[in-house]
Amino acid sequence: MKAMILGLLGAMMATGVQAASRSFQDWTVVCDNTRECSAFGFSEDSFEDRPFLHVRRSAGADAAPVIRLVLVGQSGVLTPWAVRVDGKPVPGLAPKAEGDAEFVLTPIQATALLAAIRNGQRLTLAPGRSDVLLTGASAALRWMDDQQQRAGTVTALVAKGGKPASMVPAPPSVPLVRPGPAVSQAGLPDKLPPGMRAQLGEDCDTQPPKDFSPIIARLSPGVILFGERCYLGAYNEIYAFMLADEQGGQIRPAEIPNLDGFSTNLLMNASFDPETQTLSNFEKGRGIADCGGVNSWIWDGKAFRVSDQTEMPACRGLSAEAWPVLFRSRRK
Secondary structure, eight states: OHHHHHHHHHHHTOOOTTOEEEEETTEEEEEOTTOOEEEEEOBOTTOSSOOEEEEEEOSSTTOOOEEEEEOOOTTOOOOOBOOEETTEEOTTOOOBOSOOSEEEOOHHHHHHHHHHHTTOSEEEOSTTSOOEEOTTHHHHHHHHHHHTTOTTBTTOSSSOOSBOGGGSOOOOOOOEEOOOOOOOOTTOOSSOOTTHHHHTGGGSOSSOOTTOOOEEEEEETTEEEEEEEEEEOSSOEEEEEEEEOTTSOSOEEOOEEOTTSOEESEEESEEEETTTTEEEEEEESSTTOOSEEEEEEEEOSSSEEEEEEEEEOSOSSOOGGGOOEEEOOEEO
């Protein structure tokens, strides 16, 4: 069961050419399909309060990095700021008496902090609080430069060179995903067609779950989506999705695409909204849900298309609201 969950999580978090994530010791970077990137520097796992540093940058040649320092962790206690790298104050970042939950740096402050952390070891945000670890920071920011095709240009964060900003290519356009026509949900069956569960084979427990209603929705005239819960773990439910006709015939696995070009019919913690033709899921990497992925797909009338994905591959205390985008689309 555990191996299956890890395998599914890895498959759904697989990345394509323009969407990628990578970790470098205590730092993790996620870049989406428009080449917007987010780099995160984390604190030590052993602390209850887990401050972090977030460097976000859009793909445009003139886009400046936006740095956010987040201090409040699980306790919610606010503390005055005193930003230091390896014990030394960062130029332009004077101590702050107010106890804000987070601090967004000005462009000048961001430049000063980036220069300080490239070869630093620890970033202290407040006295008596856990430090943000800087091991891996330089490599993470260098990889971010490479993903944004800034390496060798004057716009790079670490991999600087003499090439002008005009050498940075324009960001890719955001893909358009159109939902299929709205379709009535009247007259749907209330259970799986005979023999469907048997076709799931080793993908599901042999015994159907008790007190569980499957996901059943009409995608298009003559195409019914069936979602059966196959496994129930400590914090994840695994669903298998099948398609059939109105009479429960022509049963076949649903094809739910990944960013790597492959597809699956197994999802964790899934739901379907027939009004928006949206299939969604929330993959928890562990019980406190501080890593994993949140994904959605749109039924376009013929097939499911990737709509939106957020990802946090590092289990370091960040709730899903703070996870960066891996894939974005626009709807019309």
